[in-house]
Amino acid sequence: MAHDIRTGASLYSFQDDYFEGKRDLEGCIAAAAELGAEGIETLAEQMMPGFPDLSDEFYATFAGWMEKYGTVSVAHDMFLDTKKYKHRELTHDEMVASLHRDIDHAAKLPARNIRIIVNTPPSVVEAAAPYARDKGVKMGVEIHSPWSFDDDWIKRHLDVSERVGTDVVGCVPDLGIFVRKFPRVIIDRALRDGADPDVVARCVKNYDEQGDTQALFDEVEASGADPLTVNFARMTTHFIDSDPARLTDHVDQIIHIHAKFYEMLDSGEEYSIPYDEIIAALKKGGYRGYLNSEYEGNRHIQDIQAVDAYGQVGLHQQMMKRLIAADDQGE
Amino acid sequence: MFDSYVIGEGTVRNVTEGDETVGFAFDSRIAYYRGLGVSMVEPFEITVDGEAVPTDALRFSLGDRTWTFDELETDYDTRWELTDTATVTVLRPGGLRGEHTVEAIEVLRISYLPFPSRTRCARTVTLD
Numbered sequence: 147m148a149h150d151i152r153t154g155a156s157l158y159s160f161q162d163d164y165f166e167g168k169r170d171l172e173g174c175i176a177a178a179a180e181l182g183a184e185g186i187e188t189l190a191e192q193m194m195p196g197f198p199d200l201s202d203e204f205y206a207t208f209a210g211w212m213e214k215y216g217t218v219s220v221a222h223d224m225f226l227d228t229k230k231y232k233h234r235e236l237t238h239d240e241m242v243a244s245l246h247r248d249i250d251h252a253a254k255l256p257a258r259n260i261r262i263i264v265n266t267p268p269s270v271v272e273a274a275a276p277y278a279r280d281k282g283v284k285m286g287v288e289i290h291s292p293w294s295f296d297d298d299w300i301k302r303h304l305d306v307s308e309r310v311g312t313d314v315v316g317c318v319p320d321l322g323i324f325v326r327k328f329p330r331v332i333i334d335r336a337l338r339d340g341a342d343p344d345v346v347a348r349c350v351k352n353y354d355e356q357g358d359t360q361a362l363f364d365e366v367e368a369s370g371a372d373p374l375t376v377n378f379a380r381m382t383t384h385f386i387d388s389d390p391a392r393l394t395d396h397v398d399q400i401i402h403i404h405a406k407f408y409e410m411l412d413s414g415e416e417y418s419i420p421y422d423e424i425i426a427a428l429k430k431g432g433y434r435g436y437l438n439s440e441y442e443g444n445r446h447i448q449d450i451q452a453v454d455a456y457g458q459v460g461l462h463q464q465m466m467k468r469l470i471a472a473d474d475q476g477e
Numbered sequence: 478m479f480d481s482y483v484i485g486e487g488t489v490r491n492v493t494e495g496d497e498t499v500g501f502a503f504d505s506r507i508a509y510y511r512g513l514g515v516s517m518v519e520p521f522e523i524t525v526d527g528e529a530v531p532t533d534a535l536r537f538s539l540g541d542r543t544w545t546f547d548e549l550e551t552d553y554d555t556r557w558e559l560t561d562t563a564t565v566t567v568l569r570p571g572g573l574r575g576e577h578t579v580e581a582i583e584v585l586r587i588s589y590l591p592f593p594s595r596t597r598c599a600r601t602v603t604l605d
Contacts, residue, residue: 265589
């Protein structure tokens with residue numbers, strides 16, 4: 147089946163610039179557009195203060211920016227504050243009401259897709275599906291490490307998609323489920339913070355060789371290692387290396403993709419994630435949708451350097467466009 | 478993340494009421510990538526020269542409003558947005574004089590994490 151893969155950017159990538167006052171919301175959209183992103187993904191709770199009570203004027207301004215910069219608003223990333231109340235979890239009905247609020251927002255932006263954060267119960271998505279359908283909005287649970295396509299929680303979400311229809315419920319894989327080499331920016335940060343270099347090296351080797359990260363974590367914890375070293379060992383248990391072929395298997399349910407990356411190298415490759423295999427798998431399945439740059443190296447380097455989201459997203463867009471355009475005949 | 482903004486650089490100052498120094502304060506930004514309702518902001522954990530400050534000596538301010546952390550826990554309407562600068566006040570008669578090390582841990586209830594997020598910042602300051 148012919149694929150139609152487009153690139154976009156999540157404004158999450160530019161959060162340091164926004165936080166530090168270097169770019170406002172319009173500036174982040176302009177930067178993404180300059181770098182070749184056609185789709186724009188936004189986090190209302192990040193860059194739209196006052197959400198969910200945004201004015202009609204705000205929505206009109208936002209639509210004007212999409213026109214001005216030649217971009218398409220493709221996704222809204224929702225959150226579900228199940229711990230809003232200190233002594234009890236939100237009830238099912240409160241969760242559904244919270245999701246309706248996000249559906250209303252996505253319909254007004256408009257954004258065709260909502261990223262459903264992974265702590266959202268499948269029953270809440272199912273209950274909100276008729277409302278989303280009425281509003282013309284699709285919902286996709288984010289498949290984010292440490293969960294993969296094969297975990298029960300995700301399977302329950304995919305079952306909802308089967309029941310209510312892929313026209314309204316699907317999934318949003320985060321490419322952080324395909325971490326083949328442990329991210330160097332995280333290793334370097336742990337070493338700067340003072341984690342034990344020998345133990346860190348052992349944990350990284352174990353991860354990269356697909357060893358049992360939980361067993362090594364248990365061993366490091368039991369050894370009485372310092373908290374920073376134990377934390378690093380724990381962190382390796384939170385990363386996973388799924389098979390990119392899973393994207394081909396599930397392509398009919400994928401509404402949108404978070405193209406997570408940690409570090410673009412000057413050579414134009416991502417350090418950890420096998421984008422060549424990922425994009426080949428999406429082409430093979432005939433994926434029609436967006437790959438949105440989601441830069442997450444930022445938080446791991448901000449202690450020593452100014453975060454260069456612009457440069458990193460630029461390299462990432464170029465890499466994705468090159469791989470999308472590549473001739474895969476014979477692969 | 479945004480660790481260094483938990484105690485804004487150069488913002489630790491004494492707080493006076495009339496002629497009296499009633500404590501000290503510092504600027505703080507949310508150590509997260511989005512805004513949160515203030516009911517999810519847990520009491521800051523603060524030490525001065527290693528000595529813990531009791532939670533009831535803390536006040537949290539946004540704009541012209543000030544809360545105790547007990548009050549903050551049940552405010553379900555106000556948001557601490559990503560670009561808002563809050564003020565944390567430590568009631569401590571006499572404030573800080575001379576050199577002191579202030580450490581603050583900002584604790585946020587993030588719904589998708591199994592444990593609260595804790596972001597630490599320490600600054601050594603000299604106040605007159």
